[in-house]
Amino acid sequence: MWQFFLDFYGYAVFFYSLGLIISYVVLMILAYRGLFQSTDNMVDDYAYRVVERSPYTPGVSIVAPAYNEEKTVVDNIKSLLKQKYPKFEVVIVNDGSKDSTLETMITNFDMVPVDFAYVEYLQTKPFKRLYRSTNPLYEKLIVVDKENGGTKADPINTGINVASYDYFINTDVDCILTEDAIYQCMLPVMRHNNVIAVSGMMTMSNGCDIENGEIKKLAPPS
Structure with a gap:
């Protein structure tokens, strides 16, 4: 027991x-x-x-070509301007659009032509003029007008010639970037001195509800 x-x-x-x-x-x-x-x-x-x-934060130029984008260009530019990054600019290159893309940007963003000493570091089709906004809300926006180059690379190169900063993001004007896109791209560059390029993930926005350049509701394409 x-x-x-x-x-x-x-x-x-x-x-x-x-x-x-x-x-x-x-x-x-x-x-x-x-x-x-x-x-x-x-x-x-x-x-x-x-x-x-930090005063040493590197600046970034978002360079986006626009060709016949009159229907969506306003919302898309507002999306690009919503980046939560302290030092950036948005360079939209009108690549000889045959519709009212340029006029739409001038009207909606209060753009006026300004004197600009254009230097052709990269050879492109002729540069015409550069526009800046008189509205403080759009002080980061630059619009470049040029002759059509026939390829996407040509307006991108024009945008790089105009860009103020050493780093640039190559995108399309009909793309919608998340608000922290520049942060996500630049953090690896600033953390590691051997990173020279960063790529992002792209998904379709067809089917999503978009308001003022911001995705309000996610949905798959129909």
Whole structure:
């Protein structure tokens, strides 16, 4: 009888200790994962704050060609201007559009032609003129008018000739960028001195509800 109680007590202590050890191991694994994830978030948050406040944050030019985009150009430009990055500009290159793309941009963004010393670092079709906005809301917007180059590379090269900053994002004017797109592109560049280019992921916006250049509701294309 006493042997039964001793065996029962021994097994109880063994399984209790085993369960306690397993629970401690599980808690350690969960704590490690939580600490690791929190550290990543803290690093990202710290990087965002540094980029936001530092006088050494590199500037970025968003260069986008526009050809016959009169129906969507206004919303798309507003989308590009919503970037949450302290130092950027948006360079829209009107590549000899045959519709009212240029006139639509001039009217909706209060653009006026300004004197500009255009230097052709990269050879392109002839540059015509450069426009800037009289509205402070669009001070980061630059519109370039040029003759049609027949390829996407030609207006992109014109935009690079005009760009004020060393880094540039090559996109289309009908693309909608997330508000932190520049951050996501520039953080790897600033963290590692051997990164010279970053690519993004593209998805279709057909079927989505878009308002003022911002996706309000995600939905797949029909």
